[in-house]
Amino acid sequence: MSVILRVATLWLVLMVVSGCATPPAIPFDRASAGDIKTIGILAPAFPERPTAFVAASPGQSFGLIGALIDAGIQANQEKRLNAALDSQQFVADPVFTDSLAEAAKAQGYAVTPIHVDRVKKDRFLEQYPPIDETKVDAYLDVIFVNYGYMAAGMADSSPFRPWITMRCQLVRASDSTVLMQDAVNYNPLGRVGQNGTTVTLSPDPTFAFSNMETLESSPARAAEGLQVALGKVAAAVGTLLR
Amino acid sequence: MKRRHLLLVCVACALLGGCQTKKDVPPVLTVSAAECIATPVLDSSVPMTFDGKKKSTQSLEISASSSCLTDTQGRRRLFRLLRLPGGDIPYTVSVASLAHGYTVFAPHFMLLNARGETVREIDPQTLMFRSGSLTGIFRPRAGERYLLIVSNPDAVGKRFSRTVENMTATMVAAGGAFFHIYSGDDTTNSFVYSHAGEIVITVYPVPTS
Numbered sequence: 001m002s003v004i005l006r007v008a009t010l011w012l013v014l015m016v017v018s019g020c021a022t023p024p025a026i027p028f029d030r031a032s033a034g035d036i037k038t039i040g041i042l043a044p045a046f047p048e049r050p051t052a053f054v055a056a057s058p059g060q061s062f063g064l065i066g067a068l069i070d071a072g073i074q075a076n077q078e079k080r081l082n083a084a085l086d087s088q089q090f091v092a093d094p095v096f097t098d099s100l101a102e103a104a105k106a107q108g109y110a111v112t113p114i115h116v117d118r119v120k121k122d123r124f125l126e127q128y129p130p131i132d133e134t135k136v137d138a139y140l141d142v143i144f145v146n147y148g149y150m151a152a153g154m155a156d157s158s159p160f161r162p163w164i165t166m167r168c169q170l171v172r173a174s175d176s177t178v179l180m181q182d183a184v185n186y187n188p189l190g191r192v193g194q195n196g197t198t199v200t201l202s203p204d205p206t207f208a209f210s211n212m213e214t215l216e217s218s219p220a221r222a223a224e225g226l227q228v229a230l231g232k233v234a235a236a237v238g239t240l241l242r
Numbered sequence: 243m244k245r246r247h248l249l250l251v252c253v254a255c256a257l258l259g260g261c262q263t264k265k266d267v268p269p270v271l272t273v274s275a276a277e278c279i280a281t282p283v284l285d286s287s288v289p290m291t292f293d294g295k296k297k298s299t300q301s302l303e304i305s306a307s308s309s310c311l312t313d314t315q316g317r318r319r320l321f322r323l324l325r326l327p328g329g330d331i332p333y334t335v336s337v338a339s340l341a342h343g344y345t346v347f348a349p350h351f352m353l354l355n356a357r358g359e360t361v362r363e364i365d366p367q368t369l370m371f372r373s374g375s376l377t378g379i380f381r382p383r384a385g386e387r388y389l390l391i392v393s394n395p396d397a398v399g400k401r402f403s404r405t406v407e408n409m410t411a412t413m414v415a416a417g418g419a420f421f422h423i424y425s426g427d428d429t430t431n432s433f434v435y436s437h438a439g440e441i442v443i444t445v446y447p448v449p450t451s
Binding site for chain 1: 334368380404
């Protein structure tokens with residue numbers, strides 16, 4: 001049953017990220033934000049494991065029975081994706097955090113990594129660490145809604161590509177004012193020409209696997225694809241901090 | 243039964259019509275206007291609407307026949323000038339350049355003061371694709387009165403490609419019942435930046451989180 005719940009959640013996420021439900025972005029205005037020199041990068045919130053998701057599958061047309069079949073297929077694909085990534089000792093958290101630190105430094109900030117215990121992994125922290133402990137000017141809070149691989153459909157013409165959905169915000173340490181808030185989606189689901197608020201990054205075309213068997217046969221490439229995607233998302237956050 | 247099917251086809255067409263991509267238009271790669279001005283005329287600015295509470299959206303076209311500006315390097319650029327909303331309520335401005343087929347307006351944004359002097363330029367490197375439209379988002383500062391949207395000759399003519407995952411639902415009739423068949427595909431399109439195109443300007447209050 002939890003697998004069905006997970007599929008339903010992914011569907012909901014897709015509707016949110018591809019539709020109109022994304023909250024409006026708060027752009028960062030460096031000149032009026034105060035003297036922000038040091039950013040504390042909070043340990044990002046990641047889902048427990050990478051996701052393998054097929055956006056459109058035949059089972060969606062057949063109600064509960066179809067959902068059960070889809071859930072079974074997805075659970076199997078996720079298991080295989082995780083096995084492939086585990087074989088490469090791939091861990092997303094340090095890959096992303098290092099890239100994010102580099103991206104922030106490239107914009108002229110000093111960075112301090114800050115460990116936080118997150119009770120709720122699907123939302124920003126409600127309370128940030130005391131400023132006298134961290135000695136930073138602002139906190140960068142990042143939540144990964146999903147990461148892994150997504151295919152638009154079951155056919156080989158819609159390959160698995162790295163897929164990331166995340167939200168971020170920059171909060172002034174002295175008074176918790178939100179200085180920037182945005183969402184980034186790597187490998188978006190939706191048509192070109194739409195007007196929306198989520199930052200959408202086109203996937204690197206060199207990392208596409210026609211099906212899960214192909215991905216499994218190249219686990220190093222699969223891990224590299226996700227690593228590149230995380231780096232591009234981190235760079236996008238860096239751009240949001242300009 | 244035939245009438246029912248016809249009605250269904252009409253409904254499907256109406257729904258699909260809303261999903262059509264914009265008609266392809268050839269890119270404007272050179273500005274051939276007979277005369278270009280050095281500074282925009284403030285009186286010709288288009289007012290941006292915002293009541294201080296609700297999000298407001300307006301669409302503008304920049305075409306080959308739009309006003310032309312000559313920059314300090316002598317380059318010709320098409321432009322539109324907008325007057326920012328007044329008032330003390332802080333707001334955010336989002337300017338999105340929409341794809342027309344495979345053509346995208348290459349934008350450059352400048353903020354002018356009441357005398358028409360440029361007081362800030364939005365760094366083109368900060369423009370990002372948001373749901374498929376090249377978008378700049380910023381908060382106007384004190385003293386900024388006008389938004390100058392001008393084509394960016396450094397970008398015009400450059401090509402880029404974007405890949406998107408698509409999902410479509412097709413309604414199928416079987417045994418007197420109707421249900422959806424879902425399918426997905428993966429599309430990579432090549433685009434070119436143009437001096438002309440469509441822009442959508444959205445003004446919204448600064449969200450309180």
